[in-house]
Amino acid sequence: MTAGTARAVVTGLGVAAPNGLGVADYWAAARAGRSGIGRVSRFDPSGYPARLAGEITGFDAKDHLPGKLLPQTDRMTQIALVSTDWAFADAGVDPAALPEYDMGVITASTSGGFEFGQRELKALWSQGSRYVSAYQSFAWFYAVNSGQISIRNGMRGPSGVVVSDQAGGLDAIAHARRQIRKGTGLMVSGAVDASICPWGWVAQLAAQRLSTSDDPERAYLPFDPAARGHVPGEGGALLVLEDLDRARDRGARQIYGEIAGYGSTFDPKPGSGRPPGLRKAIELALADAGMEPEQVDVVFADAAAIPELDRIEAEAITAVFGPRGVPVTAPKTMTGRLYSGAAPLDLATAFLTLRDGVIPPSIRVSPSEDYDIDLVTDRPRTAPVRSALVLARGYGGFNSAVVVRAVEQ
């Protein structure tokens, strides 16, 4: 295989979402429009201006992981480790049977093991430095998931961690594709975030993008005239990427599709008068995939639910695809925004959409007439889907776009 020409395909999915654990549960919920958003249960949110979240329920780490891992890992690492196990199982790959340097891990993160960090900060400031855990040095930092996943699965190949707020999940996938193109046979990539703890909550509130609604059905309504911010959630997805030829040679049980194109931009400094970069990111991703806009069958929107950001996204989509030129959806209306985990979950959803020809809905949204986009609302839409565009934006101005495409069988 000549470096640079290998095609990176996805052969395994591991998902953990507020409305479903594992691909089967999550996909059933997403197709049915079932939401995982509710009142925060892990602490008492009544004193805070935002009180709703997409929490993962029914996940008990000790059901899945060895006991020695539990005290040294934050919840988001536990979810990431288990999601990776699921992704390998889905791919039908036993990492122990693969050459150690021929597989690597690249994840994204936004806030690391923030809940773990809160506990240790409390120990430091209320009791003293001798009470800080011996695990704090690595349990909270942004690289922890790549490190722990590589250790659990004996993966010694190229590794990495990117942080570009909520766009980072796509940047990680693109960086994993880069490693496949350079010759690594298999990469695990994606992200899981979870910082639903009081300290994480207060830090998220500071961005002034959280919905203050108490009504789970009306709290997170992207592209709706009633859009007033988002509901945060926890979870994400890990994906198994392989070189296409190798996946075929081993007789992979499924090839969900190809990571066909990627584009990434950063918005100009506020006040510069230059246009935002999302449209350019979409154009770059299409060019990278060698595709025309009319070849894209569905767009998974970033769906900020901040009126100004919704407008920018709707205008970018319309500029590239034409008025109501492509179905657009935001399944994250069922999960909340999962920070770096959001885009990998959207990618997983896009691959399931490719597989089944069913576009999951953006639930309970009545799109504003100001936006000329064809938003899939209320019910899933059945359509032949051969390719999808996934968009993700991060706080401060990060824009990333990935095009996925079905692979000829």
Add this chain to the structure above:
Amino acid sequence: MTAPHGRRVVITGIGVTAPGGVGTKAFWSLLTDGRTSTRRISLFDPSPFRSQVAAEVDFDADLLGLSPQEVRRMDRAAQFAVLTAREAVADSGLEFTALDPHRTGVTIGSAVGATMGLDQEYRTVSDSGRLDLVDHTYAVPHLYNFLVPSSFAAEVAWAVGAEGPSTVVSTGCTSGLDSIGYATELIREGTADVMVAGAADAPISPITVACFDAIKATTPRNDDPEHASRPFDGTRNGFVLGEGAAVFVLEEMESAKARGARIYAEIVGYASRSNAFHMTGLRSDGREMAEAIRVALDEARLNPEDIDYVNAHGSGTKQNDRHETAAFKNSLGEHAYAVPVSSIKSMVGHSLGAIGAIEIAASALAIEHNVVPPTANLSTPDPECDLDYVPVTARDWRTDAVLSVGSGFGGFQSAVVLARPERSAG
């Protein structure tokens, strides 16, 4: 990074903010004098802690040109990143306003992000740990920028006018090398033409000091701070925390040549591997670091004997220096005994994610000046560390190709190879 006749990446601008003096000149003078910048911690009262020494940057953001607004919204590490990026841009002589902004990107490495800001803000909103339900009404408006350190890349992108691919690379103590490796790949593959790439960390905060105390990773040599960082020395007993930043302007080589840019070095090889062994422990044989070195050399199309200088990770912990020495022997063979190897952490401490970039700066300057910086404080031999570590005194040394390595928590092992431009062009 394997295309032999494809796009090549060169360093055309350097900025350094390191302990011992702000700016590249002060940094290089410290290194070549063999002076150390380690001292008793002054950023907070270290007396309750096991390790009370660090290498701190004497730094006044206002004097260096940040507005009060910028100072307020940026963690100390972000301030380092922005000011250091400005130095690199000025040094490059490149007219950024004339560039296609979508083909100019930013990568900033950081291991622990805004840990200093988070530590301070937690203390406020929790009333020194008394409140579990921390009080949002006491939070600063920019707290989200501390929560998610991609704000560092955003600040740098704004400062230089970049609108291309931008991110923070956060692979613990190899972040600096990996940030530069990532940026190099973006230019090589044609995604970007210019990258402002580097790393910044400002980890000298109570929580970071406490977490390293908890695993005895940092030195307790509190009675002799100036000599506390002792890589490869027989009496070494832990690393000394540092802080700072290094940022580079990286350009595609042909366009850099066409504009007549000063080229410090070409980035000819990069690789990262994981030990998949332990989050903090290292196997003594160094095999995964050796593998990263082999892959980086292979990509550079250089043999071990082509390497004139090895800029070591050399943190000064018992296990690291042994691990690394074994990795050099494993990957470089007999040449490991002939090539000068040194650790600048002996002088500027270990600034976690930033140090890899700072060490790339030292490596590029070694090529520029044909001088190898020393390993300060190396006086007691260790039978397990038996290479030429350039003790105490800098060495005039023809340096055409440098290997710089890093190793960190999470098991990350990275290697970057730099080469003198005329040599690598041959």
